[in-house]
Amino acid sequence: MLTGKWLDIGPTTQIQPGSARTLPVAGGDEIAVFHTMRGEFYALVNKCPHKAGPLSEGIVHGDTVSCPLHNWRISLRTGEAQGDDKGCTPTIPMKVDAGRMFLLREAVIGPVAQNGVAA
Amino acid sequence: MNADTGFAAASALKERLVVIGNGMAGCRAVEEVLARDPERYAITIFGSEPRVNYNRIMLSPVLAGEKTFDEIVINGPEWYADNAITLVSGDPVTAIDTAARTVTSASGRVEPYDRLLLATGSDPFIIPVPGHDLPGVVTFRDLDDVDKMLAAAESGGHAVVIGGGLLGLEAAHGLSLRGMSVSVVHLMPTLMERQLDEAAGWLLRQELERRGQTILTGANTKAILEADGCVAGVELEDGTRIKADIVVMAVGIRPATALAKAAGLAVERGIMVDDHMVTSDPAVLAVGECVQHRGACYGLVAPLWDMCRSLAAYLTDAPQGYEGSVTSTKLKVSGIDLFSAGDFSGGEGAEDIVLRDAARGVYKRVVLRDNKVVGAVLYGDTADGSWYFDLLKKGEDVSPIREALIFGQAFAQGGGALADPNAAVAALPDDAEICGCNGVSKGQVVGCINAGAHSLDAVRSTCKASASCGSCTGLVERLLAVTLGAEVESGPKPMCKCTSFTHDDVRRNIVEKGLRAMPQVMQELHWTTPEGCSSCRPALNFYLLCAWPGEYEDDQKSRFVNERLHANIQKDGTYSVVPRMWGGLTNPRELRAIADVVEKYDAPMVKVTGGQRLDIFGIKKEDLPAVWADLNAAGMVSGHAYGKSLRTVKTCVGSEWCRFGTQDSTGLGVKIERMTWGSWMPHKFKIAVSGCPRNCAEATIKDFGVVCVDSGYELHIGGNGGIHVRATDLLTKVATEEEAMEMCAAFIQLYREDAHYLERTAPWVERKGVDWVRAQLLDDPEAVGKLARRFSYSQKFSQDDPWAARVAGERRDLHAHLAQVRPLYLETV
């Protein structure tokens, strides 16, 4: 089990099944939170490993999303590109409890450090 | 009402085992302990419910009137007596003192223990909407709940069940058998989405609706309404109100952990236990739905039995650890056969094998990963459920029987699993029926292949095998392969890898069979994938929209981002916005509004497009509704520059200004655009009207082009710019504007009804031949009128400005961010 502070990002009903919504991070990379048709939730940095397409706007299939720009398929579980394409988008651990979504607070900082904003 | 069967005195010298929870896990654990060592413990069981141990899962048949309570009792009073168990029922435990090793009950009874077992089960989750605590709002967990439902059902009336999962549907079934009119309100688009995929969920829904239940999916409960202090109805987020005399909340369960938490035991979602069901306090164990083991909480009985075995083994000093369970589900609704197990969400390396039998209403799907069964969903025929479940649990490599797997155990193990599937077909006797629809035998198919039918299509048109429903296509293809070897001619290409049907077959079947929903098309036409793919879904969505205007509800999930967001996505993730300028005309007010938008939203570029529009670039998705609001205010609507739809009508200045002009090309262009805007097409569609044969509007490279001449209007079709430039073919010449417009509408409708999705008019006209198009439109004097009327009927439902709807607040979720997050380091400074 992961330990750390969980950040409440609101009720699950805010995201329609089969779609995603976005969560800008001040000074960091935007996060996309996905709700699959089967009722699972995943959070990823909203950047395709190919050319940074906004994954939140792609068509969600099973537990993958097709990038809206050039149709790469990205796994929502691992962030990895499927098929012959190579690349990986960072994922952010999240959980759902009593109808609310939580992101692992510590993970939200990750992309910022990568960009060199944080010390 | 509480009872005490009291055996404490007789067993003073034994170790004291106290059990909290007289439910399924608690009592099974005791049974397992007794089976191993009947003498070891002096046992006391506390239960909140004022009754003996019964089979909770059979409450559904009790509600439905198929069983009585007496029939579902697992252990009656004599069991407690025979085993010298003290049952304290109707008296819940309210506190545990782990230091003193005692528990205290509501009535004040204090019971010491050497070992304590928590088996408190789960609490139904109640969504905290206004009115959730009104009388008449019930949950479905114990016999008292069933009694409340039965009391309500006595006077008939309306029941609303919130939650379309296993529990909710069993409650709905029971109440409906008891004579209530039942509505099920479910948040997700698919019933039982945790257990079923879209295809099976749709079949289930059809069946429940056939039985008279109202099923509302994608429905979010906003409030429970009250009248005279009692429940009176349910209001949904979208404003819908449903009458209700009773509301059943069946939205989920949460492990009952309050007692454990108060006692200081480690609790996350459930009470944390190790592989021997021991909690963070070595003297305290826990079992059943209240526990969390290796991160998992369970809501079914099968895992409890495994847990109880490990627990009893540990308590009798022969530990054998519990390693977690794989679960399977069946729905206990009479007449509905449904089975689900494991993981079927697809994803990395997962392979689906799907079998559909539309005539019998059967859908079977087995999911493989690395040649092992990892999931199964069965509807209509669940005979092989336990076999698949067994394969799944064993993790056996199924590649030797892969070809026959989906046909079930009898077939796969009965010699059906020949390494070469062609050999199986070759082994069939000549009189074996191949095509059930048309009654064609193997002998007849082979005969017609030998007589020269060397492709699927040829077989279909000669002996009719696989020409109707198509479910025997695979068999016919195998027969072709067996009979001809390598000489099989490939037939027309199927629509995508999910089906053997071509675009034409699919379109024909949708109309002929009256198929009105996407899962219905997939079931009836034997799709080999559970939910289609990103290539057939948008196509089917269009075909259904075209076939059933005003009836079929557009499926936004099957649309690409541009058609979902009504703007064109750019490579940096921003959008471009093109407002409609009818016939390419504009005015100061529109230009001012566009200029203002460009400044207000800091758009980095404005471009004049080839279609005589202005394109505003670099707009963020969250700003789109505001941009549209400003454009709407100046009278502009969506330009559909993003859609498989009518894009633009380009005009030249025509007779009003130009010295060569023969007719009012601008005026006609505006009229045509007013008539055709908003229509969904197989692909994008561009029109132009030129005022004379100089053709400044380039009408002869458009999908539909009008070239005005002195005596009337030349109508051109099937032109295209781009990589493969194609000049139009002349369709015909007409004398009046009205005729030109009617022909335009008719041509568009013909294209909409016949072309394949993503086929522009140019390749379509080449495929069908100009003569065919002419014949369709010109041979029968009534044809144009009929087509044009169908077009104008469908336009009734598509000429709403999608931007205005978004401005008014529709689908805010697509545009607004969830929230803004500050990274941790900003908080710590």
Ligand SMILES: Cc1cc2nc3c(=O)[nH]c(=O)nc-3n(C[C@H](O)[C@H](O)[C@H](O)COP(=O)(O)OP(=O)(O)OC[C@H]3O[C@@H](n4cnc5c(N)ncnc54)[C@H](O)[C@@H]3O)c2cc1C
């Ligand atoms: C209507 C219905 C249909 C179901 N159908 C199926 C099915 O088809 N298949 C399937 O596998 N599962 C089914 N289930 C789920 C199954 O019943 C549960 O998984 C199972 O009952 C859990 O057993 P348990 O002992 O953990 O909890 P329970 O059986 O709920 O037992 C817990 C008991 O502890 C008591 N208790 C709680 N707190 C205290 C306290 N402080 N002091 C004293 N007593 C306390 C409760 O009153 C309850 O009697 C169904 C459930 C319901 C409600």
Ligand code: HEM
């Ligand atoms: C493979 C083919 C094509 C693709 C992918 C394509 C793509 C696009 C896109 C994305 C836009 C919208 C730009 C925006 O507003 O963001 C556009 C507009 C346009 N395209 Fe194409 N296009 C194709 C073929 C053609 C062809 C063949 C023509 C010419 C006949 C053409 C003419 C235009 C014109 C004139 C516009 C401006 C929009 C308008 O006002 O109609 N395109 N195209």
Ligand code: SF4
């Ligand atoms: S097409 Fe003819 S009428 Fe239209 S602008 Fe050109 S020359 Fe003038």
Ligand code: FES
């Ligand atoms: S940016 Fe995602 S596929 Fe190209």
